[in-house]
Amino acid sequence: MALTEGQAQIGSLVLGPGTPYELLSEVNPWNRAVRAGQGGERAWGDGSWSGAEWAEQIVVPLQIYVEAATGGEWLALHQQLLAAFAPSHTDVDLRFVWGGTEYLMRGRPRMVEPDVTAIASGWSVTKAAFVALDPAIYSGVEHTATLRLPVTGGGLTVPMTLPAAVTATVTAGRVNITNAGTKPTSLRLRAYGPVPEPRISLVTPAGTAMIRYWSTLWSYQWLEIDTASRTVYLNGEASRRGQVTVEGLGWPVLPPGTCELAYDSPVYNSGTRLDVAWRDAWH
Secondary structure (H helix, E strand, O other): OOOOOOOEEEOOEEEOOOOOEEEOOOOOOOOOOEEEOOEEEOOOOOOEEEOOEEEOOEEEEEEEEEEOOOHHHHHHHHHHHHHHOOOOOOOEEEEEEEOOEEEEEEEEEEEEEEOHHHHHHOEEEEEEEEEEEEEEEEEOOOEEEEEEOOEEEOOEEEOOOOOOOOOOOEEEOEEEEEEOOOOOEEOEEEEEOOEEOOEEEEEEOOEEEEEEEOOEEOOOOEEEEEOOOOEEEEOOOEEOHHHEEEEEOOOOEEOOEEEEEEEEOOOOOOOOEEEEEEOOEEO
């Protein structure tokens, strides 16, 4: 279900206008704090020094007015709220609409604290919290593209025209991808066999970042790469991190703006393809 202005969603539970869960304050994911990895006084001079700095995790407080006709109905609504904010062994998405655009943050639900004074009458003001362990704000829409290996002949690269899904762009070997945000964003890559030693390169203004897999993907295999967690899995299970080298700028992350993504192999095979997915990201 598409969210509307003022609504938020945690897991499958929608909060805000049109629901029994009225948000008494706007979802505020914009507060920022910084942690410095190193710092201190300069023993040899005036002032102080600071090393690498990173953004802290973000706590998003939510104040929710839960309204029902009876205490029993309130309890059913509260149980749904508890289920949405239950402990999780994986990150949960917090989605919200701001200015007509849907955004997403990733983290863990943390607190549900109802004021039980009036629950017999069927309502409460409940405090809740979501901790965004990754402080970046992402586009609610995920972008996708699909690449095939380039066809070379006489030293020239020849484009291939292929059927394309509505949500994907199909090219031969090269495609321009855009991060409309202000913060570099990670890529999720999936290469399908058969293909020997596939190479994936991201050409940025600062240089080229390339991942090279030093083995063959057969027709029943795929290689899944997450440049955020820096993991490499064969068929979604077996780690192949040791069979991958990262060259140039390191793990490919898409900076703000448009860059070229390339898919290559020493040997051409029409059966292989590379799927890439990413989201715009903001600080």
